Amino acid sequence: MAAFSFGPSPTRRDALTRRIRLLVAATIAYNAAEAVVALTAGALASSTALIGFGLDSVIEVSSAAAVAWQFSAREHAVREARERTALRIIAVSFFALAAYVSLDAVRSLAGTGEAESSYLGIAIAALSLAVMPFLSAAQRRAGRELGSASAVADSRQTLLCTYLSAVLLVGLVLNAALGWSWADPAAALVIAVIAVKEGRDAWRGKGCCAPAAPPSGATAPAGTPDTCGCHSGRTCHAPAGPAER
Numbered sequence: 553m554a555a556f557s558f559g560p561s562p563t564r565r566d567a568l569t570r571r572i573r574l575l576v577a578a579t580i581a582y583n584a585a586e587a588v589v590a591l592t593a594g595a596l597a598s599s600t601a602l603i604g605f606g607l608d609s610v611i612e613v614s615s616a617a618a619v620a621w622q623f624s625a626r627e628h629a630v631r632e633a634r635e636r637t638a639l640r641i642i643a644v645s646f647f648a649l650a651a652y653v654s655l656d657a658v659r660s661l662a663g664t665g666e667a668e669s670s671y672l673g674i675a676i677a678a679l680s681l682a683v684m685p686f687l688s689a690a691q692r693r694a695g696r697e698l699g700s701a702s703a704v705a706d707s708r709q710t711l712l713c714t715y716l717s718a719v720l721l722v723g724l725v726l727n728a729a730l731g732w733s734w735a736d737p738a739a740a741l742v743i744a745v746i747a748v749k750e751g752r753d754a755w756r757g758k759g760c761c762a763p764a765a766p767p768s769g770a771t772a773p774a775g776t777p778d779t780c781g782c783h784s785g786r787t788c789h790a791p792a793g794p795a796e797r
Contacts, residue, residue: 560697565628568698573623575691576616579710582683583612589676597670600660601740604653605677605720608743611645612709618642619706631700638702639754642709646751650744657744660737667736669728677724680717684710705754712750716743 560568587609594602618641622634660667688710695703723739726732 560699565698568694569623569631571694572691572698572700572703573620575687575694576620576623576706579616579687579691579706580613580620582687583609583616583713586676586680587613589672593670593672593676597668597673599667599670599673599724599736600653600656601667601720601723601736601743602670602673603656604649604740604743605673605716607652608649608713608716608747611649612713614645615642615706615709619702622700622702635700635702639705642702642705643751643755646709646747646754650747650751653740653747654744657737657740660740661734667727667733670724671728674721674724674728677717677721680713681721684714684717688714708750708753712746715746719743719746 587606590602590606590609593599594604594606618638622631622638625631625634688707691710692704692707695701695707719739719742723735726735
């Protein structure tokens with residue numbers, strides 16, 4: 553049985569690595585600015601959702617920094633060795649965010665504080681809703697092709713920021729337009745639930761792409777690892793042929 557090479561060529565791998573570095577740098581820059589604006593607006597309006605969103609931006613920076621650290625190594629083997637540590641950093645960041653936001657949201661719902669309307673918060677949520685999907689999609693494509701679970705996990709965190717932006721925007725608009733102050737901590741709890749799920753997936757090394765398909769008419773050897781190099785403790789096998797089913 554002929555052996556097949558799975559994954560990108562060294563030249564393509566270098567190009568994808570450079571692309572991920574640029575995307576990570578852009579993510580760090582945007583989220584650093586977003587964190588400052590969201591945390592300031594959240595403090596002024598006593599908004600749990602805005603503060604949670606700002607803290608997510610801080611976590612996004614730390615997550616992207618972990619991936620930047622991983623990809624700062626020139627050797628592919630070193631980058632792979634750093635992958636699990638980067639995934640753990642991303643996962644723990646998600647769990648910390650969920651814990652803080654949940655406690656603060658419950659405190660707000662218990663009546664110990666009401667959020668005021670924040671038009672600055674509405675503006676930053678709308679801007680993030682427009683920007684984040686593009687950053688996430690670009691990094692996810694590059695990460696999957698390269699075979700980096702940490703890059704894919706970081707792109708999922710960027711995508712999470714899109715979801716959070718939508719949830720935050722709804723909560724802030726309801727509060728500003730209808731005076732529903734409870735919408736703010738309710739939105740924060742939704743943020744916490746999503747963060748727990750994403751943290752669990754990152755810890756398990758999920759977010760990998762499908763195994764690369766062998767050339768037409770060929771069968772991949774049983775036990776061929778997936779092209780993402782997820783280190784998640786699973787092995788992808790080629791689909792069974794008609795005679796094997």
